[in-house]
Amino acid sequence: MADHALTKETILDTAEQVLRRFGPEKTSVVDVARALNVSHGTIYRHFPSKASLREAVAEKWLHSISLPLEAVFKQECSASERLCLWLKTLIHIKHTLVQEDPELFTMYTTLVEESVDVVNAHIGELISQIIPIIEEGMANQEFKSADASLIASGIFMATARFHHPAHAKEWASPTIDHEFDIVWNLILSGIVK
Amino acid sequence: MADHALTKETILDTAEQVLRRFGPEKTSVVDVARALNVSHGTIYRHFPSKASLREAVAEKWLHSISLPLEAVFKQECSASERLCLWLKTLIHIKHTLVQEDPELFTMYTTLVEESVDVVNAHIGELISQIIPIIEEGMANQEFKSADASLIASGIFMATARFHHPAHAKEWASPTIDHEFDIVWNLILSGIVK
DNA sequence: CAAATGACAGATTTCGTTTTTTGTCATTAA
DNA sequence: TTAATGACAAAAAACGAAATCTGTCATTTG
Numbered sequence: 001m002a003d004h005a006l007t008k009e010t011i012l013d014t015a016e017q018v019l020r021r022f023g024p025e026k027t028s029v030v031d032v033a034r035a036l037n038v039s040h041g042t043i044y045r046h047f048p049s050k051a052s053l054r055e056a057v058a059e060k061w062l063h064s065i066s067l068p069l070e071a072v073f074k075q076e077c078s079a080s081e082r083l084c085l086w087l088k089t090l091i092h093i094k095h096t097l098v099q100e101d102p103e104l105f106t107m108y109t110t111l112v113e114e115s116v117d118v119v120n121a122h123i124g125e126l127i128s129q130i131i132p133i134i135e136e137g138m139a140n141q142e143f144k145s146a147d148a149s150l151i152a153s154g155i156f157m158a159t160a161r162f163h164h165p166a167h168a169k170e171w172a173s174p175t176i177d178h179e180f181d182i183v184w185n186l187i188l189s190g191i192v193k
Numbered sequence: 194m195a196d197h198a199l200t201k202e203t204i205l206d207t208a209e210q211v212l213r214r215f216g217p218e219k220t221s222v223v224d225v226a227r228a229l230n231v232s233h234g235t236i237y238r239h240f241p242s243k244a245s246l247r248e249a250v251a252e253k254w255l256h257s258i259s260l261p262l263e264a265v266f267k268q269e270c271s272a273s274e275r276l277c278l279w280l281k282t283l284i285h286i287k288h289t290l291v292q293e294d295p296e297l298f299t300m301y302t303t304l305v306e307e308s309v310d311v312v313n314a315h316i317g318e319l320i321s322q323i324i325p326i327i328e329e330g331m332a333n334q335e336f337k338s339a340d341a342s343l344i345a346s347g348i349f350m351a352t353a354r355f356h357h358p359a360h361a362k363e364w365a366s367p368t369i370d371h372e373f374d375i376v377w378n379l380i381l382s383g384i385v386k
Numbered sequence: 387c388a389a390a391t392g393a394c395a396g397a398t399t400t401c402g403t404t405t406t407t408t409g410t411c412a413t414t415a416a
Numbered sequence: 417t418t419a420a421t422g423a424c425a426a427a428a429a430a431c432g433a434a435a436t437c438t439g440t441c442a443t444t445t446g
Contacts, residue, residue: 006389028399028437039391044439144382154379157372158351166359179350186347189337190383199419221407221429232421237409 006038008046008056016057023103024110029053055118058111062122065093069129079137080188083155086133090126091162091180095171102168109165127152134191143191155187199231201239201249209250216296217303222246248311251304255315258286262322272330273381279326280348283319284355284373288364295361302358320345327384336384348380 015032022031029050033040047053072086098105112119130152137143143151161167162180170176208225215224222243226233240246265279291298305312323345330336336344354360355373363369 029439030437040438041392041440042390045389048439050438150375151379153372154375157354158376158379160360161350161353161357164354164360167353167357179346182343182347183351186344186351186383187379188383190379190381218429222409223407233408234410234422235420238419241409243408 006036006042006046011036011043011046011053012056012060015053016060019054019057019107019111020104024054024107051114054111055115058108058115059118061108062112062118065090066122066125066129068093069126073132079133079140079142080192083130083133083137084184084188086130087155087159087162087184088180091159094163094165094168095176098168098171105165105168109168112165123156127156130155137191141193144193146191151191158187159183199229199235199239204229204236204239204246205249205253208246209253212247212250212300212304213297217247217300244307247304248308251301251308252311254301255305255311258283259315259318259322261286262319266325272326272333272335273385276323276326276330276348277377277381279323280352280355280377281373284352287356287358287361288369291361291364298358298361302361305358316349320349323348330384334386337386339384344384351380352376 011032014035015027018027018032018035029043030040032053033043036042043053047056069086069089072082072089075082075085077085127149131148134143134148134151134155138145138148159180161170162176162183173179204225207228208220211220211225211228222236223233225246226236229235236246240249262279262282265275265282268275268278270278320342324341327336327341327344327348331338331341352373354363354376355369366372
């Protein structure tokens, strides 16, 4: 009865649109089904539950955050510059998302918070992007040698204030970039040789 | 009509009890008045609004957190040990509060989040406890010399994950202490000479 | 026979109504 | 003359009935 072939992807894209329009608390799977001109029972043929559908949307969003960070590896620069750029890029993405549409950011954050496994995978992915940068710096003699994965997760945790959505309210502060620089200097002097 | 002389203090203590019993969303100033056997109009003679009463309770709680930290200055030890002890004490207080009574912790956190000025004063107070430790370390030649207040706020921000209530859920992790050690090592190697 | 439907039970949400609360103030009590 | 009261209007919360939603499944459709 649908206009297009009804794939998981189609449902996912429509769910995302409906969530964007109605928000996370007001979208029902009936709404998504209505947007697709199918019965809501059909959705359950492709997703076992409403939660799994929301989780899939959350995962897609997180992927859109981690993907552009890979471009940082193509930059020709030192390891400390690359590390700084990587962090600033991550932070810039998040801060821009909040600034441009706070409601939308809250919507995605709500979905993400429901999906613990997806978040943990995302965090793991981000940290494993940091590790090679640290290793590069150690190989270079730029950084003191140590356990790169410990350093990487330390850096990720120490910068939580700037990228963890729980701190989004603080990102509106006019001094937030300066505050990042303070923390960055502290971290950098901890790892350089 | 009250049993005791009706002071700001008496009202504050009673408000705290009622809040503890009923929670932050279910306590009205009528409830507090009832507990004191006075009319609710009387409360407004001592506090200009419900918000200011809640703020006063929040402030008292925050004070009970910052006060015991002063004992750390009486320890006979090096600056880096003192700094580590200070951070671990702060973190231990918070983690213990959550663990022993998560609902109560949430109650106080709710009050605190409403009171931006009170929180900022509290954070300022905490950071100004760190500054003299850093200065001691610099005077000692233990730490590289630098702007102590910048270092202090950097350390406070870099450890947010372990003391900011927005991260309370993460404190239940069995590896949280280990994670603090990772961040602490990173910070320490950034400041030692 | 694979894909979609629609009816169904139980859980959850919405909505209009009633009750309670907040904050003020003229009046009362000490 | 200071402290407390209680009545009041406007705002917010609580409540319960009605509607909607979730997830399942026997039946229908192409």
